[in-house]
Amino acid sequence: MNSHLVKADLSGGIVKIDVGETNTPFDVHMELLCNCSPYFDNLFQRRFDQPLTEQVISFPDDDPQIFAQVILWMYRGNDSLDLVADEKLGFLVRLWILAGNFEMIDLQNQVMLVCKKRVDESLGILGVDTINYIYSHTLPQSPMRLLAVDVWVQRSTTKGFGTRQEEVPRPFLEDLCHGFIKEREKSDLPPTLLKLSDHRYLIDFLPLEDRGGKVLRPTGAVEIKQTATEAEMETRKIKIPCSRTKAKSVMENTGVGVDGQRDMFGKSD
Numbered sequence: 448m449n450s451h452l453v454k455a456d457l458s459g460g461i462v463k464i465d466v467g468e469t470n471t472p473f474d475v476h477m478e479l480l481c482n483c484s485p486y487f488d489n490l491f492q493r494r495f496d497q498p499l500t501e502q503v504i505s506f507p508d509d510d511p512q513i514f515a516q517v518i519l520w521m522y523r524g525n526d527s528l529d530l531v532a533d534e535k536l537g538f539l540v541r542l543w544i545l546a547g548n549f550e551m552i553d554l555q556n557q558v559m560l561v562c563k564k565r566v567d568e569s570l571g572i573l574g575v576d577t578i579n580y581i582y583s584h585t586l587p588q589s590p591m592r593l594l595a596v597d598v599w600v601q602r603s604t605t606k607g608f609g610t611r612q613e614e615v616p617r618p619f620l621e622d623l624c625h626g627f628i629k630e631r632e633k634s635d636l637p638p639t640l641l642k643l644s645d646h647r648y649l650i651d652f653l654p655l656e657d658r659g660g661k662v663l664r665p666t667g668a669v670e671i672k673q674t675a676t677e678a679e680m681e682t683r684k685i686k687i688p689c690s691r692t693k694a695k696s697v698m699e700n701t702g703v704g705v706d707g708q709r710d711m712f713g714k715s716d
Contacts, residue, residue: 456482459494463503464514471511475518483521485550513541520554528561536565537577543591544584559590566594572602575614582616592622600626 459478466473481488490504506514519527531539539562546554566573573581573595581591599608600623612620675683 462487462491465503465505465507466509466514467511468507469511470505470507471514473514473518475521479521483551483554487549509545510541513538513545516542517545517549517551517554520551520557525557528557531561536562536569536573537580539565540577540581540591544581547585555590559594562591562594566598570602572598572607575611578615578619582619587618592619595619596622596626599623600630 456479457476459476459481461474462477462480464473464475465471477491477494481491481494516527516531519530531542539558543555543558543562546558578595581589581595585591596619
């Protein structure tokens, strides 16, 4: 998209567009719309054969404020992005995604540069809501997904990850694992454990905790052995182990089964 309009961009009539649940109206020059967006160019591919400007195009699922920024960029070019300099990162992400829906690569790249600058200045990570929105509106290998993963690889902490891992989508966790591995492969450190202490792998007598600091407990019931009482000790019987051959002989001669064999004091059970 050129920053300067030409006369041809303002020809071809006006396209009426309703956006959002409230049907916010937008009137846009058709040729400008088609020159900036391959999506609209294909939608109005028969505009030279028959008049199409009377019909209303509707985008009920889109945000009118985001759509307005897309249209503003068509008329004013990259200068319009100065108006979003103070917008939150989530707004920029949605703008990038909407531009992608309309196949406006130039706008996407310019918005991405603004996003990258915002991320560099904040020194933070992308929030859970933003990550969920990105992964529900983009395809694998998307540049916006890559940005989210790179930021987390560079800046996330174990504590922060532990409190958020249940709230982010699984594909993000998989991409994050790949990101950490790639980052490790780029380092100069050899693939060895020699620099890590042996105590890292020894069992500690202190309660184990998860990454969020919660004490881990066994999932099943654990039977705790108790010492015998005095009454149990008085009635305790001591049995002498014997071979199967001897046990069989005892059964034949005395008629006492193995479970009722005589104890060491000559008494039977």
